[in-house]
Amino acid sequence: MPYPSYPAVTTAVTLSAIEAFADAVGAEPDHGVPPTFAAVYALGANLPQMLADPTIGIDVRRMLHGEQEFIWDNHPTVGEELTARGQVVHDERKGSLRRVTLETKVTGTDGRKICTARSMMVIR
Secondary structure, eight states: OOOOBBBOOOOOHHHHHHHHHHHHHHHGGGGOOGGGGGGGIHHHHHHHHHOOOTOOOGGGGGGEEEEEEEEEOOOOTTEEEEEEEEEEEEEEEETTTTEEEEEEEEEOSSSSSSEEEEEEEEEE
């Protein structure tokens, strides 16, 4: 059975969002979009879709965010709209643990590749 993919989610990279994020993580908003802002436009975009998907069936009460990886092709800019498309790429059980990996590919306003994010969840 193929793994599910999810509808695209668009996130606007606004100055106010960057300032709020930078304040929350102790970064300098004057330096542009913090690399860790990818947690908002990649992980935050598609993870809720996966968690709500009954075909994946993740019990969030038993879930731990196990790994996070970002591979950047380009850096987003303030004012850009980013589009994230997520797909489950791995789902395995080993003993009493299950590992599910969500991969999100993010493109910019002009279609250029921004990054690929992989988030692995461990469910007991």
